[in-house]
Amino acid sequence: MRRLLLAASLAVLATPARAESPRWGSFQFSISWYRPDIDSEFAGRTTSGGLPIAPYAASFGNSNQIMFQGVFSKSLWITQVGTLDLGVGAGYWGVKGQGIQAADPTVKGDTTSMGIVPISLVATYRFDWFVESLKVPLAPYLRASLLDYVWWVNGGSGGTASAITASGTLVKGSGSTFGYSFAAGLGLDLNFFDPKLAREFDNEVGVNHTMFYGEVSKSWVNDFGSSTSWDLSSVGVMWTIGLLFVF
Amino acid sequence: MARSARSLLALALLLPGAALAQSAVGVNPNQISRTDCQGTTQTICPGSGAVTSVAVNWTYGGTINTGDKYRIFVPSSSTTSCPTAPGAAFGGSDIIATSSGVGTASFAPSLFQSASGASCTAATDTGVLVCVYLGLAGDFTTSPVLVGSATLLFQTAVPPAPVNVTAQSATAALIVGFTPGQPDATFTASSGLTYRVQVLAQGTSSVVASSSQSNQTSGIRVEGLQNDVTYDVVAYACSAANNPSPASATAQGTPRVYLNFWQTYQLAGGVEQGGCGSGGTGALAPLLAALALLRRRRA
Numbered sequence: 001m002r003r004l005l006l007a008a009s010l011a012v013l014a015t016p017a018r019a020e021s022p023r024w025g026s027f028q029f030s031i032s033w034y035r036p037d038i039d040s041e042f043a044g045r046t047t048s049g050g051l052p053i054a055p056y057a058a059s060f061g062n063s064n065q066i067m068f069q070g071v072f073s074k075s076l077w078i079t080q081v082g083t084l085d086l087g088v089g090a091g092y093w094g095v096k097g098q099g100i101q102a103a104d105p106t107v108k109g110d111t112t113s114m115g116i117v118p119i120s121l122v123a124t125y126r127f128d129w130f131v132e133s134l135k136v137p138l139a140p141y142l143r144a145s146l147l148d149y150v151w152w153v154n155g156g157s158g159g160t161a162s163a164i165t166a167s168g169t170l171v172k173g174s175g176s177t178f179g180y181s182f183a184a185g186l187g188l189d190l191n192f193f194d195p196k197l198a199r200e201f202d203n204e205v206g207v208n209h210t211m212f213y214g215e216v217s218k219s220w221v222n223d224f225g226s227s228t229s230w231d232l233s234s235v236g237v238m239w240t241i242g243l244l245f246v247f
Numbered sequence: 248m249a250r251s252a253r254s255l256l257a258l259a260l261l262l263p264g265a266a267l268a269q270s271a272v273g274v275n276p277n278q279i280s281r282t283d284c285q286g287t288t289q290t291i292c293p294g295s296g297a298v299t300s301v302a303v304n305w306t307y308g309g310t311i312n313t314g315d316k317y318r319i320f321v322p323s324s325s326t327t328s329c330p331t332a333p334g335a336a337f338g339g340s341d342i343i344a345t346s347s348g349v350g351t352a353s354f355a356p357s358l359f360q361s362a363s364g365a366s367c368t369a370a371t372d373t374g375v376l377v378c379v380y381l382g383l384a385g386d387f388t389t390s391p392v393l394v395g396s397a398t399l400l401f402q403t404a405v406p407p408a409p410v411n412v413t414a415q416s417a418t419a420a421l422i423v424g425f426t427p428g429q430p431d432a433t434f435t436a437s438s439g440l441t442y443r444v445q446v447l448a449q450g451t452s453s454v455v456a457s458s459s460q461s462n463q464t465s466g467i468r469v470e471g472l473q474n475d476v477t478y479d480v481v482a483y484a485c486s487a488a489n490n491p492s493p494a495s496a497t498a499q500g501t502p503r504v505y506l507n508f509w510q511t512y513q514l515a516g517g518v519e520q521g522g523c524g525s526g527g528t529g530a531l532a533p534l535l536a537a538l539a540l541l542r543r544r545r546a
Contacts, residue, residue: 038512038517041517041518042515042516042517045515045516053515055508055511055512055514055515055517056508056512058511059507059508059511060508097508098505099418099505099506099507099508099510099511100505100506100511101503101504101505101506102503102504102505102506103503103504107503108505109415109416109417109503109505110416110417110418110420110422110505110507111417112507112508112509113508114508153507153508153509154507155418155507155509155510156417156418156420156468156505156507157418157420157468157470161507161508161509161510162509163509163510163512163513163514164513165513165520166513166516169520171513171520171521172521172522173507173508173509173521174521174522175519175520175521175522175523176522176523177519227518228518228519228520229518229519230512230517230518230519
């Protein structure tokens, strides 16, 4: 009888934990606080009145604006230690401001705006070891991205702005600027807070892990140092928060 | 005998129920403005154009027999329901019924005014009833069948004028801000209004430019003005039927040249010229080549 109970107990203990659905990729949605470092081009230069030249700040101020981004990734390499994802992303960032009166630069009026669609090719290595092996709900990660910022500037009437350069050429205020960025982040695995709901989410939708994450990044978006490009790198580092769905 | 049976049927059709469910009457458009009613035109609220005719459409769900006719009747504007029997045919004649049970007829807006006696300048809107009857064998005195009715709104009330009108300077333009006037007892609608702004040569009634907008959440931008010239600005509210409000108080504004960000950047001597970054394209080329090679190997 004892042997029978022991066998039954062992059978129960030996029952494998419910398997997760196969993992193959991830999707993340994020918001970042971004301001392009356009005015760095004019560092040290002043007007005849001694004021610093800062066209971006003059039109839009010095506040960061929110950038929305989504990245869809395919997992290329999944091990006990971590996961290597390669993905593509796109987003939107916009800012509105006021023009400067030509006759009196101290007077502002009319509207002007700038928009950016950041397109990215993203490689991420996420350390899943803490989550998978130590059952600690934290997943640090590192990320490298190639960036293409498609941008445009609008004048008060809403159309794409145009301007005459010092050499007398008419140039339209739209284009794209390439660059790259590196980021480090930490994901908080929300599955640990409600395992039952997490299992249902996996069963019904195939999402293995849902993570809230925070990230800090540094970008260099100036056509890889081109002398004819402005600098759309973020001023300082860029802070990001978001949700990551691993499936 | 057959005639009395048809009369009984007609009576049954008059009762609410399934037999009447398929019958319907409509008017298109279902409202006309002061000027439509008067047969005149105005230029402040042009909308989609003046209404020159109103179509009465109907569908009769019962059986049509040879010789049956429809009659449109427009009672006095004080009447709230169609009488049992119609008066004189609206438009002067009855309409021969076809077996489809569907009919339509168009009339000048002024005809509805003269038939109903409604005022084109009343301070409040007036609903004019349009009744459609079926006369069995063309007889409208013995138990005519009421096909249905529709209401044509004489939208004669005028919206309140916008207040707090301002004219903000922009490049070759003015951005006109305002607050909607408060609806009152005569004009109660606060939605469905559009706003019209006219820019006038200063001290005259000569309209230089105008623009309109369907809401007041942001200022109305009026383009095509001359920089450094002062203009008068007035704003109007236009009702759904295109009745203009009285003119607002006159504001004044002067367009000035403002540099947008791109112009400010170029003026400061910025190096960016727009277009695609060549440096970036060059850097991405090896990556695209590698991806293409990987794809070919897999194939």
